[in-house]
Structure formats: C-alpha cells, structure tokens
Amino acid sequence: MNLIDIAALHDIPREGARVVRTAQGCVAIFRTATDQVFALDDRCPHKGGPLSEGIVHGTSVTCPLHNWVFDMATGEAQGADEGRVATYAVQVKNGRILLDAAFLSRRAA
C-alpha cells in the first residue's frame, strides 16, 4: 500500500464525487449517503463517460452519458451491460481520504 492523503471527506459532497488527476487519467472518488468512499477510474468502459458526473445511489453510480450502472465496490457494470471499471483501494482515517496510489508507479513502470 502506498497511501496518499487526497482530501478531507467533507470536500466531497454526499452522494457525489470529485476527481483526482493522475498521469494515467482521472480517478473518481465517490462518497455515498452513508459516507462510504470508493475510488474508480473516471472513464466509462462504454464510451468513456466521466463516471464522477453520474448520479450516486446506494453503492452504485449511473454513467452520465448513456446510463450504464456500475457497482462501485467491484467496478462491474450491472444488468444487461457488460464491462468493468478499475477500482482502487481507498480508506478514510481521521476524516481524511487516503488513496492507495500504488497503481501510479505500477502503470508508469
């Protein structure tokens, strides 16, 4: 684990998201109504829609472009659609969001 302090939990609206910019593209950090936090690639496998702009409901997010629904925990598309978004380990400690940024070096290498 290579935990990086990204932001305060309250920087992200409940049932909303903010993005983290990385050299490999944006990662969307989601916060649910009950303060669970998830990190997913901000790119829909369908046509690249920014998932961070989707509506968050329960632990799912609906893509803003063509309404595919993803389980934020697994990154799997739900229902009839097939596809998967990469997910990243993220945790909240003392009100701060910590993202496991191991993927940065892995992908860069």
Next chain:
Amino acid sequence: MTKNLVVIGAGMASGRMLEHLFEAAPGAYTVTLFNAEPRGNYNRLMLSPVLSGEKTYEQIVTHDEAWYQAQGVTTRFGEAVTAIDREAQVVHGRNGAVPYDALVIATGSAPFIIPVPGHKLPGVVSYRDLEDTNAMIAASRPGAKAVVIGGGLLGLEAAAGMAARGAEVTVIHLIGHLMERQLDPAAGYLLQKDLEKRGIRIHCKGATKAILGEDRVEAVLLEDGTVYPADLVCMAVGIRPETRLANDAGLEVARGITVNDQLQTSDPAIYALGECTEHDGQLFGLVAPLYDQAKVLAATLAGQESAFKPVQTATKLKVTGCDLFSAGDFADAPGREDIVFRDPGRGIYKRLILEGERLIGAVMYGDTADGAWFFDKIRSGADVTADRDTLIFGPAFAGGAQADPLAAVAALPPEAEICGCNGVCKGQITRAIEGGATTLDAVRGLTKASASCGTCTGLVEQVMALTLGDGFAANANPPMCKCTNHTHEDVRRLIKSMGLKSIPAVMQELGWRSTGGCASCRPALNYYLLADWPLDYRDDRQSRFVNERNHANIQKDGTYSVVPRMWGGVTTPAELRAIADAADRYNVPMVKVTGGQRIDLLGVRKEDLPAIWSDLNEAGMVSGHAYAKGLRTVKTCVGQQFCRFGTQDSTGLGIRLEKLLWGSWTPAKVKLGVSGCPRNCAEATCKDIGIVCVDSGFQISVAGAAGMDVRETVPLLTVATEDEVCEVTAAFVQLYRENARYLHRIYKWVDKVGLDWCREQVADPATRAALYDRFMLSQSVYQADPWADHAARPAEWSPVADLTLRAAE
C-alpha cells in the same frame, strides 16, 4: 506492601475499574482519587433522564461516600490535578501533592465549543456534567426558549429533556439529517418527524454564525440569516479527549492519550483509561468499550494477564418514544449489500448491511426489538447466507410480513385529498364504494374523483382495492422504477396529500425498496418536491442529472457547452464582443448559432466553467438553461417593429415572456415561439407553447413538438392583450408543473389529461389567477442565475487533488 495508586478523574471508566480492582486484589493498593467535579462517580448516561425529570441526581449516584470509605479510598473531589511530575512520580493538586507507584489518567473528554462570536456569553452551556444539566433545568421554565446546536446523540437528548420541561426548543444541525454518524437519511427522517411531533423545531443544514446578546444570550444567528431567540444555548457539537495533563507531562498523545493493549501509556508507570485514550488509532465515545478497558486495567494492576480488544458498539437514543438502533460500521469498506424493510404505516425502517456472508451493520427505527439479535450476529460474524431472504424479519420470522404496496394509501386519514381537481378526499371515495360503487366509472360518477385530469386514477383504484379487497384488479400503469410499486402520478398525489417534503420522507412513507433510490427516481422526486413545496424544499444537486447539476451540457469528450441567454433571440454588439472575448480567452473550439436563436460555446473544460460564467455575468448575461428541464428559449420573429406584415410586437412579447418564465423548473424542457403574423416565421406552431399574433390579438396554442415526435400545436385560447398572454402562459406552465409526470413534454401530458380540461383551468379567471400566483411564488425562489451562484465557488469545479507529478517520482 501496598502500593500507592493515584487515579485522576472519578468518572464512569475509573469507577468501574476500581470496583474490579478491589475485587481482584483487595488491599493491594492505597488509592487516592481526584475529581474535578465536586462529587464522586455517578452514571453520566443518566443525566438525560435527570434533565427530563424522569430521575433525580440521587438515583444515579453509583458510588457514595460510604462506598469510598469502605474501600479506603482517599477522595479529593472538587480538586483538579494540575500537573504530573513523572521524574518524582508525584501528582500535584491545589491542596497538595501525592506520590504514586502507579498512576491512572481517566479524565474523560471535554465538550467541543465552536468559537463563534458570542460563545462565551452567560447562558451558553455544554452538556457534560451535573452543572450543565442543572443549568438547563433552571432555564427550562415553560415558555422559555432554548436552542441546541448539534443534532447528535447528546444534543437531541438535551433538546428532548428541555422540551419535556416545557421549553420551546430548536435544534440546529449542520448536516442534512439528524445523527448522521449513526443513522442514514431514512432513519434520520423518522427521528426528525418524531421529535417534531413533540414540538421540537429541527433546522437541518444550519450553520451557526454567531450567538447574539448583550450581557447574556438572546438569540442565535445562522449563516442563512435565520435568527432564533434563545434564553439558553446548549452546544453539543462533539467532544475531544481531555489530554492536557498528559500533554504537559510529555506523554505520547495523538488525538487521545496513546495506550497499548494493557492501557499503559508511553510511561510504564502511567496508565490511561476511558474517553481520554486512543487505542490503535481509535477514540471512544460510548461506555461499553470503556467498561472492557476497566476490566483489563484492573487485571493488569492486579498483576494478571489481560489485553484490551475494542468491541463493536451499538447506539440507542435515550429519548422515550424515539426507538432507534444503530450498530456496526457502515463506512469505508467496499463490497457491501443492503437489505431494506419499510413499513410506512407504522413508521418503521430497517436496514441491514451485508459484506459477503456476514452481517456488518444495522440501522433501525420504529421497531428496534430485534436490535440485540442483529447486534449479536454482527459481533459473532456468523455466516448469514442461509437466512438471507428472511433475515430482516428478525428471529421471530414466521412466513414474513411482506412490504405492502398499498400501505401508504391505507395509512392516509379519511380527510386526505385524493383528487386535487375536484377536491375529493379519501373518506368520500370509501363511502361511495361502501355505498355500492364497485367500478371506477361508478366511483367517478358519484364523487367526480379522477373525472378531470385523471392523474389520480391510480390512487382512486388503490382506495378501491383496499376497500373491496381481492375482488378488485388495480391499474396496469407501470411503477415509477424498480424502487417502488407506485406510479409517477400516485407519487405526485401522495406527496401533496401526505405533505411529504423531503426525498427521505417520500422513500419512507411510500415504502421505497432501496435506500437511496436510483438514477431514475431521484431526479423525478427532486423535481416533484421543488415544484410542490417551493418554500420548504431545497433543491438537491446530487439528485440531478449531470447537465442540470453542472449548469452546462456535457459533451462526448467530457467537456461542456455554454449557452448564455439571449432574450427573444435579440443581442447587442457589446454582448457579442463579450462572447467573442470569452471564446478567445478559454480556447473555445467551436462557436455555433443554435436552433434556438442564440450562441453556443462548445468544448469548455469543466474547471473553466466558473471563470467563463463570471466573465459572461459581468457583461450582463445569465444562463440560457440550454441544459434544463425548464424554460429553454422563446423564439421570436422581427414583427411589427420592422416587418411589413407584422401585426403586433412579437419580439417584445417574446422577450417579456422569456423574462417571466426563465429559471422555472418544469417536468421536461419548455420552448416557446412568438410569431408576428400567421406566416409564422418563428415556427410557433411546433413549440410547447406558441403564440401567433393577429390583428385582433393573440392566438395561444400548445402541445407542439419538433423532436422525436413532430406535432402541430392545438389552440388553447385567443386573448386580446399582452398582459393576458403572460397570465395565461404562466398559468398553463404552472398547471403543467403541478400535474405532469417527470420527463413528459407538454404534448405527452396534454394527450393524457385532455386539452379540454387544461382549457377549463386556464379559462376560469379564479383558477387562472391562483395558478399564476403559485407560479410567481415559485419564481420568487427559483428565478436566480445559477451561474452567478456557482461562479462564486470555483474550487469545487477542479480536481480535489493532482497526482500527475507523483508518477514521475
């Protein structure tokens, strides 16, 4: 030889620890007990019943003078320890020093005080000890006004206690729902409802700006400008570990005093216990884990082996009549599933959180009888997959109560209005059915219910199903989405007749099957609520589709398009210059004239939106709402002013209509056209509302479209003056706003309710005026430029963090 044990703080944790110690190792220690409060240990949890008058202080004392004497404890009550000298192994108090062989710090926590102006005024209290409690009791004379800041466990117990004594209590809470750390929005809503029933006013999303008063508190001022008069203010916004002594003594302190599994601090002769500690990164605010600590520390001091393992804790609120239960931890771990049960009729909500085959959390409201059973499953980590389907019904499951789709309608009182058009309430319908009307037509004939616009047909059928039982086959209209059995129309009517004013309220009272709805129902509910309760409801941005949330149209590559309003399609050189400048400044890849007579700046980056908006604002332009389920454009032709055929000032009228209607949210987009003569150059007759000017006045026609369906408008009314055009148009839009289902354009809605019914409403002067007034009331809230609002907070539009440089490392 007995050793000297000094204990700082005679609270709940140290009290329990001493009991265990005297049992495990009688006579091993000579104990000196300091307490800042001028008394020994009492049950702090029970301060709430003391406040509400259900108990007296004497009843909650746990250790009295006789007990301390019997155990040979030297008590130094009313004396705060001021310093610890680790070198000399001595603690200092006002009345002299005491040496120790072992020292226990059990100083609990200190209430957090928000340092707003006025926080030091007399009459501002916290809620921690008997002094605070007595201050609140003294201030709670019937009719006195109290404000509690903080809607968590403590704040609500304080509020309920003072209310029970007759005070008028207001609770101000920063977050959108009460007790957000223990409850989800649905349970928070039910709790709020119960507290409001006992006269406590709850103000959520309220940030305190200042406490006002000359010599003592007089009122509380919020950021939004609200002022609540107050004779007493109780601040209950949180606690933080009381670590000052440990800090001064140079012990290791994180947020709390750092302790190991034996409750030992960084100094082996010093232990810490209770809320002042931090164990493995965790703080404590409830008593159950502290009692475990007490057991472990007593054993350690008695020379036995023991280790502290924090257990899960469950929360209950000690307010009689508010049954809530919350246990487990539903934050920060992926891979979870929910099971939800709601019984709107009885005000019950239960939600279980599963991870794999284990139950890891539970939130319940209204019926918490199974709380202990679920809590046990959470703690044991048992595999629950076998009982998954019936788990939510608890241990007494036998066949299982299924959530009843008719429950919401069953719970309506007889005077609840079902048919808005004809003012028919549930009781009248029930009586008609009992009087022999067994078909929808018969009920319509007798009561007129659902005989007009027809949107309440589903509800009338549900009342029939409830009254007639199985014999009745209810409507085949599909439900709104998979979260509910209700149709859009039913939900709209029930929001009104049940007075539901928030998304959690709708989901609870109408028995939603999911916790947070879905991307289909949430935007619809948000619209219905803001259309029906313009003054009470606040728009929920997170329930909006991307374009409306960001006030711009998202493009296929994630950039946005920006369309400023161009009233009636008329612009000026200055506006065009400002648009050109903005296009240059933000490298806009395409500038295009739209089909709606205005200019589209396409391909703007999200983080540039606030800046481009404020530039356009500065030039006097506002959002064109090209993204909104709301008023889009009013297309006009040149008209009388220049055109040789023009009969009226169609351009001026178009601008007037656009200025009247802009900013209003509607079920789907609304477009208008105003043509100066029947040659119809503004294509008015394929718009949602079209006005064609003629010599004698104005022909208003409605329900056109030119998108996926192409429709010609149908005549609504012909009127003589521009004023009448404005009144009829606004009234018609309001009729649409109040009755249509979300995402239905005007033509779809008119197909359902019939043009004749619409015409009757707007032709009748009294109905028209009432619709117009309700429209204007809503405009008083919603006719505001969203760009100006968001441009003021640019930081929210950029990434929260930038790790692009990290990768290079």
